[in-house]
Amino acid sequence: MRFNMNDQDEQPFTLVRRGRLLGIDHGDKHIGVALSDAAWLTVRPLMVIQRRTKTEDFAIIREVITKQQVVGVIVGLPLNPERDEDADDRPTRATTVRRWASRLAAVLSVPVYLWEEQFSTEEAIAILMDREIEIEGRIDDHAAAVILQTFIDAHPLEVPLPAPIKRVGGASAASPPNS
Numbered sequence: 084m085r086f087n088m089n090d091q092d093e094q095p096f097t098l099v100r101r102g103r104l105l106g107i108d109h110g111d112k113h114i115g116v117a118l119s120d121a122a123w124l125t126v127r128p129l130m131v132i133q134r135r136t137k138t139e140d141f142a143i144i145r146e147v148i149t150k151q152q153v154v155g156v157i158v159g160l161p162l163n164p165e166r167d168e169d170a171d172d173r174p175t176r177a178t179t180v181r182r183w184a185s186r187l188a189a190v191l192s193v194p195v196y197l198w199e200e201q202f203s204t205e206e207a208i209a210i211l212m213d214r215e216i217e218i219e220g221r222i223d224d225h226a227a228a229v230i231l232q233t234f235i236d237a238h239p240l241e242v243p244l245p246a247p248i249k250r251v252g253g254a255s256a257a258s259p260p261n262s
Contacts, residue, residue, distance in 0.1 A: 101121055101122055101123055101154075101240075102121050102152070102153070102154030102155070103118060103119055103120065103121050103151055103152055103153045103154060104118070104119040104123070104153065104154065104155050104156070104157055104231060104234070104235070105117070105118055105119075105129075105144070105147065105148060105151070105153045105155070105156045105157070105231075106118070106119070106126070106156075106157045106159070106227040106228060106230045106231025106232075106234070107144070107156060107157065107158045107159065107227055107230070108159050108200065108204075108223045108224075108226040108227040108230055109158060109159065109179075109180050109183055109184070110134070110223060111134070112133070112134050113131050113132065113133060113134060113221055113223045114131070114132040114134060114140060114144075114223065115128070115131055115132075115221070115222075115223025115224040115225070115226050115227035116128075116129045116130045116131070116132060116144070116147065116224055116227055117129050117224055117225075117227035117228035117230070117231045118147075118151055118153070118231075119231055119235060121152075123235045126228045126231045126232045126235065127228060128224035128225045128227065128228045129147070129224055129227075130147075130224055131221045131223045131224050132144075137183075137186065141186075141187060141190050144156075144187065144191075145190065145191065148191065148193060153193060154193055155193050155194050155195070155196065155244075155247075156187070156188075156191065156193060156194070156195045156196070157195075157196050157198050157230060157231050157234045158180065158183075158184040158187070158195060158196070158197055158198070158248075159180070159197075159198060159199075159200030159226070159227070159230040160177055160180055160181065160184075160197040160198060160199055160200055161176040161177055161180060161200055161201065162177055162199050162200075162201055163175070163176070163177070163201070180197075181197065181248075184197055184248055185248055188247065188248055194244075194247035195247055195248050196234070196244065196245060196247055196248065197248050198230055198233065198234045200226070200229075200230045200233075204222065204223075204226045206226075206229045
């Protein structure tokens with residue numbers, strides 16, 4: 084525990100445990116994956132997974148989590164403020180990602196968080212162009228790095244993490260993105 088010595092009346096807060104985080108940019112055909120260091124100082128694109136089956140995709144993600152000693156997963160949630168999610172019978176991207184992330188959480192032993200990812204691909208392109216890096220092939224892993232970096236930036240050490248998403252058949256509390 085750490086106490087704020089400037090104000091004796093404030094409640095002490097618990098330090099958030101750090102460790103490597105995995106960022107995910109979910110797509111219909113590809114999954115972008117990024118990784119942070121354990122201190123949350125750096126984020127790097129890691130890989131792009133060519134989607135196969137849910138079972139195979141989840142196995143690859145579990146293998147990365149184990150190999151890299153990941154303590155949490157951040158899944159980008161594509162919210163579109165212009166479109167009401169209940170506007171028609173067709174599921175939105177956000178609904179699809181929520182369902183996928185919930186199923187992912189059910190097979191993982193680490194918490195999974197949803198994080199708003201609007202324009203992450205565009206931001207990844209802008210970053211690559213600013214660095215004068217030629218864009219070749221998929222950049223889903225770079226978009227995942229943007230998602231992961233925005234999550235980390237929003238949660239400095241003294242800021243607690245939001246509750247992880249509800250697992251299918253699990254007991255975790257659901258959380259809105261960016262809360």
